[in-house]
Amino acid sequence: EGKCEDYQLHGVMERLEAALARTEREYVRLGLTVDTSYPVDTDSGLLEEEEEESEIDKTLRSSSRQVSVPEFTSTQRTTGQARREVSRSPPPVPRRRSKSPSPVSVSRRAYSHSRSPSPSTSRPISPVAATQVYKNAMDGIRSSSTRSVLQPVTQVARRNTVGQVEEEMDDWLEDDLGSEKKRKRPSEETFGDTKKVKSSSSRRENLSPTPAFSIDLTSSPTLRQVPAKVSTNKISKAKKGNQYQPKIYQSLPPTRPASPSFLFNPPPSSPSQSVTPNIPLPRPSTLPTPSTLPTLSTLPTTRVRVSVVGEMFLIPVPHPDHTVRWLAGEASARYYRQFGSEPALRLTTSDGAGLDPGDLVTHVVQGTEPLTGVVTSWNCKPAEERYRDTCKDMARPCFRNICDRLSLMATTNILSINIPLKKQHAEPIFHCLKSNTGLRELHLSRCKLTDPTLALLVPLLPTLSYLSTLDLSQNLLSLHSLQVLSTHQLSSLSHLSLSSNPLGDLSLPALTSLLSTGPITSLQLSRCLFTRSLFQSGRPDFAVAIKQSKLKVLDFSHNEFGEIGLEILLKCLPSTLTSLDLTACISSTSTSPQNLGNHLSSYCREGNPDCDLTSLSLSCLSLTDSTLPSLLSCLPHCGRLSSLSLSHNPITASGMVTLLSTLVDHSVPLTRLECAQLKTTSHNFWADKTVMAEVEDRLESLLASNCSRLELLILPDQVVSLKKVWDKAWGSRSSHSR
Numbered sequence: 001e002g003k004c005e006d007y008q009l010h011g012v013m014e015r016l017e018a019a020l021a022r023t024e025r026e027y028v029r030l031g032l033t034v035d036t037s038y039p040v041d042t043d044s045g046l047l048e049e050e051e052e053e054s055e056i057d058k059t060l061r062s063s064s065r066q067v068s069v070p071e072f073t074s075t076q077r078t079t080g081q082a083r084r085e086v087s088r089s090p091p092p093v094p095r096r097r098s099k100s101p102s103p104v105s106v107s108r109r110a111y112s113h114s115r116s117p118s119p120s121t122s123r124p125i126s127p128v129a130a131t132q133v134y135k136n137a138m139d140g141i142r143s144s145s146t147r148s149v150l151q152p153v154t155q156v157a158r159r160n161t162v163g164q165v166e167e168e169m170d171d172w173l174e175d176d177l178g179s180e181k182k183r184k185r186p187s188e189e190t191f192g193d194t195k196k197v198k199s200s201s202s203r204r205e206n207l208s209p210t211p212a213f214s215i216d217l218t219s220s221p222t223l224r225q226v227p228a229k230v231s232t233n234k235i236s237k238a239k240k241g242n243q244y245q246p247k248i249y250q251s252l253p254p255t256r257p258a259s260p261s262f263l264f265n266p267p268p269s270s271p272s273q274s275v276t277p278n279i280p281l282p283r284p285s286t287l288p289t290p291s292t293l294p295t296l297s298t299l300p301t302t303r304v305r306v307s308v309v310g311e312m313f314l315i316p317v318p319h320p321d322h323t324v325r326w327l328a329g330e331a332s333a334r335y336y337r338q339f340g341s342e343p344a345l346r347l348t349t350s351d352g353a354g355l356d357p358g359d360l361v362t363h364v365v366q367g368t369e370p371l372t373g374v375v376t377s378w379n380c381k382p383a384e385e386r387y388r389d390t391c392k393d394m395a396r397p398c399f400r401n402i403c404d405r406l407s408l409m410a411t412t413n414i415l416s417i418n419i420p421l422k423k424q425h426a427e428p429i430f431h432c433l434k435s436n437t438g439l440r441e442l443h444l445s446r447c448k449l450t451d452p453t454l455a456l457l458v459p460l461l462p463t464l465s466y467l468s469t470l471d472l473s474q475n476l477l478s479l480h481s482l483q484v485l486s487t488h489q490l491s492s493l494s495h496l497s498l499s500s501n502p503l504g505d506l507s508l509p510a511l512t513s514l515l516s517t518g519p520i521t522s523l524q525l526s527r528c529l530f531t532r533s534l535f536q537s538g539r540p541d542f543a544v545a546i547k548q549s550k551l552k553v554l555d556f557s558h559n560e561f562g563e564i565g566l567e568i569l570l571k572c573l574p575s576t577l578t579s580l581d582l583t584a585c586i587s588s589t590s591t592s593p594q595n596l597g598n599h600l601s602s603y604c605r606e607g608n609p610d611c612d613l614t615s616l617s618l619s620c621l622s623l624t625d626s627t628l629p630s631l632l633s634c635l636p637h638c639g640r641l642s643s644l645s646l647s648h649n650p651i652t653a654s655g656m657v658t659l660l661s662t663l664v665d666h667s668v669p670l671t672r673l674e675c676a677q678l679k680t681t682s683h684n685f686w687a688d689k690t691v692m693a694e695v696e697d698r699l700e701s702l703l704a705s706n707c708s709r710l711e712l713l714i715l716p717d718q719v720v721s722l723k724k725v726w727d728k729a730w731g732s733r734s735s736h737s738r
Contacts, residue, residue, distance in 0.1 A: 534559075
């Protein structure tokens with residue numbers, strides 16, 4: 001009867017016109033016609049009956065909603081502003097309703113003009129007219145969306161049922177304010193109609209979450225779903241189930257050309273967002289299916305074998321665009337993960353051809369040909385930092401004095417540790433030395449190292465590419481440690497000291513292997529419990545290995561070989577030795593070696609023309625004045641001898657005269673002569689006082705000769721007359737000590 005005054009509020013018609021204008025723009029953008037004839041509005045008695053039965057606005061809420069799939073058109077936006085303008089707009093200004101239906105113009109302009117109030121009206125018009133017009137407009141859009149683009153839109157039949165209007169409006173109108181604040185309704189004093197004032201309890205029934213989707217209308221209809229935020233809709237019913245608005249392509253004709261883009265629709269993130277199974281999702285038949293597309297898993301994978309420091313790695317090349325630089329990095333990373341040190345590699349083929357880092361792997365690697373990784377450098381942290389990290393990882397104590405030694409090693413390239421080390425304390429030290437390219441000398445003397453402890457160090461020695469000196473003297477190493485050490489290739493080790501370790505007489509095969517595997521030039525084997533039984537097995541191989549080696553310095557002192565053992569040893573030694581120490585190889589209780597001089601002379605004659613000996617130590621061999629002349633017969637073949645030691649032999653002043661005379665006669669360029677005696681036996685040296693003057697004369701002749709370079713002379717007692725001769729020869733440079 002026109003009693004509703006909601007449409008009299010300001011701005012209602014403008015908002016509706018704005019919404020229809022947006023609908024028209026989207027319609028035109030989709031290529032559909034906008035010229036539509038609208039039916040004539042008539043009154044409906046059902047609206048008045050429903051208004052009397054319920055106090056809730058039937059244009060916003062329907063108690064008997066039908067479950068149907070709402071149509072989705074281009075006029076619906078994903079933003080909450082557009083829906084808020086429609087859902088919260090009050091009814092238009094009332095106007096006088098016409099008893100007879102009035103035709104509506106086909107054009108959009110005529111429709112807008114017919115909705116404006118007439119100045120001659122005197123009675124307000126029922127809201128059914130505006131609501132029905134809006135509903136019919138939407139029906140026209142829906143009916144036209146199922147047609148072809150070029151097909152004209154026919155006039156839609158009129159519907160007078162207000163319940164259907166409310167149902168369609170409720171399906172289309174949404175509120176995404178996301179706020180749960182109650183919307184204030186106009187008060188009773190403002191409108192004067194108690195039937196339109198709604199209670200707060202009835203308004204809560206309109207609150208329910210409504211899922212919303214964002215659809216890009218400019219892309220292909222097969223685009224995947226883009227879920228948006230789920231907001232609280234204050235207009236939709238709480239009883240309404242979770243339904244999805246269909247995509248725009250479901251309302252378009254199937255003749256629309258498909259987009260060339262190919263995207264896969266992911267599955268919905270939750271059951272509440274699943275697509276209605278009644279609506280099939282079309283897929284263009286011309287597009288390839290995912291099973292026909294080539295993937296990385298179906299492509300053939302190239303596998304390359306790379307050898308790094310004796311270790312072979314099989315590296316897959318998943319992509320054909322990978323280069324040789326990438327392959328070298330992968331090989332370096334795999335070696336680091338396995339051995340704890342990262343090498344910088346340069347890849348070459350099996351025949352030595354270098355590979356450019358920028359070349360593709362598939363272009364330079366053919367078949368199963370393995371590559372060789374040449375280590376150019378090692379990427380290592382400082383030894384001190386690695387030691388701290390290793391102690392932390394192994395849960396071992398970190399010692400400050402060890403850190404100081406490791407820190408000093410960074411500047412001197414020498415690490416010297418001479419404190420007892422247990423296995424749990426030595427393991428972090430050895431681990432931090434791995435692949436250290438700066439280490440030159442490693443001294444582990446007097447550390448009480450055992451076989452299990454040394455087993456931790458030996459595998460790391462090949463990674464010390466520039467280690468030249470290894471001192472393992474005065475430890476508790478047995479034959480097992482020597483055997484383990486001889487199995488590793490030590491390419492740069494030149495000085496090895498195993499003195500004062502109980503190696504035993506079964507060590508000759510291990511010594512042979514040790515001399516064959518590395519360029520050792522200095523070998524210290526003093527006090528290793530060797531006897532003449534050492535040469536019972538493996539002597540020929542030892543003789544061949546030691547003569548083919550680069551050995552220059554050999555120390556077999558304080559091993560009880562005896563005269564026979566020394567004879568065998570001298571026959572095996574190469575003539576290229578520069579230093580030979582045979583101190584105390586004959587027991588002091590045994591008789592004087594009568595044939596030692598002959599064996600030594602036979603060895604020195606192997607030189608060309610002279611042997612290369614520059615230092616010879618024959619101390620503690622029980623040499624006497626009678627055996628000394630045969631021993632001195634080797635001096636004519638020692639043209640480079642500069643140091644001779646005859647200390648602690650029962651020699652007297654008479655034997656000294658013979659020695660000085662031989663040096664003068666054969667022009668031996670000695671710089672150091674040692675004939676020291678113990679205090680208990682020193683009185684025997686000068687027992688014959690008659691030879692004192694002869695000793696002075698021979699010494700003066702030696703110092704005055706052109707070939708004499710004698711700078712150090714050690715005698716049992718200092719005689720005043722000999723001091724004067726020494727001071728006369730050296731003048732101010734002369735010095736004496738006891």
